[in-house]
Amino acid sequence: MNQKVVLITGCSSGIGLALAVHIAKDEKKRFMVYATMRNLSKAEPLVEAAGRTLGRTLEIKQLDVCDEASIKACVDSLPERRVDILISNAGMGLIGPIECQSIEEMKSVMDTNFFGLVRLLKEILPDMKRRKKGHIVVISSVMGIQGILFNDIYAASKFALEGFCESLAIQALRFGLNISLIEPGPVITEFERKVYDEGLKIDLSKADKVTADMFTNVYLKNYKQIFETLGQTPEDVAEHTLKIIIMDNPPFRHQTNTLYTPMTTLKYADPNGDLPIETFYKMVFEHDKVFTASLNFIKLLHWRSRKSFKLEKSN
Ligand SMILES: NC(=O)C1=CN([C@@H]2O[C@H](COP(=O)(O)OP(=O)(O)OC[C@H]3O[C@@H](n4cnc5c(N)ncnc54)[C@H](OP(=O)(O)O)[C@@H]3O)[C@@H](O)[C@H]2O)C=CC1
Ligand SMILES: CC1=C(/C=C/C(C)=C/C=C/C(C)=C/C=O)C(C)(C)CCC1
Incomplete structure (x- = not known):
């Protein structure tokens, strides 16, 4: 059986856990999943969710994306060091006014979300180039495209990922490698809590x-x-990602939340960049009932984009 080797980071919870289980449970058994986490004492939920796939199409390994030695040890432990599909998922959030955050906290977000991928690729990319085969899948975010109020540092870390991957994708093409950025909106995981x-x-x-x-x-x-209304499940993100990894020509960017796409579209609709900023400002500050108004606006755009909604004047 010619199984593809999938290495996933951050599988102790949320999207990483859902990805590992969903891909390992593939009915056609097309994949061998190495589900990694920095702290193996947190493996219980994954072990439980993996069920019969454990030891068959799923193995759990230690990997801390902030520790080069742990990345090397993990890759060295794989048969022929082979990784066909790398899913870089490990990440952390940070919200709040920057004047209340320490530089250390901010560096930790950049170190995990951005340099985590850089470290992984320094270890894995040369082998992929040699084999002229490989798919690098990065769990980015809608915040890799667009900033959101009080997410300044987190959005910066995801923008960094996107700039890095956009540059690297050109070189990767020369070696027949693919890079895909998965861009979820809010997902209901430990991250949120x-x-x-x-x-x-x-x-x-x-x-x-x-x-x-x-x-x-x-x-x-x-x-x-916002999470209750717009939030996706991690399983939903995993289903989207599976579809991307089985494609012959996977897209460079893929948004998973159709309720959110009207907002990201605002960015592409105005090269000056003012439209999304002014719209978000109005959504937040120019309505009494901020949230209801914002969501109505999102739904309105959503319907419009599907061209199945006759615009009506709302009060
Ligand atoms: N939830 C959301 O709304 C969205 C999340 N994302 C992105 O999805 C990814 C997964 O997040 P999500 O599942 O929601 O959140 P979770 O908090 O549930 O999962 C984050 C995972 O990353 C791991 N992690 C953190 N630091 C490291 C590290 N140094 N080395 C290895 N693993 C590490 C955590 O491990 P540990 O348990 O040890 O802390 C955990 O397994 C992140 O990149 C996030 O930015 C993107 C869009 C939306
Ligand atoms: C404040 C605000 C919003 C909040 C969006 C949020 C909170 C998105 C969170 C996304 C996450 C968590 C991505 C993770 O990578 C809306 C709905 C755009 C409306 C305008 C004002």
């Missing part, structure tokens, strides 16, 4: 009153509802 809980703990004393109020009473206040 961790980011929200950390957000609640932020010491806002270094921020002025307007900023502190904006963060607490606009952003945090609506945060959970």
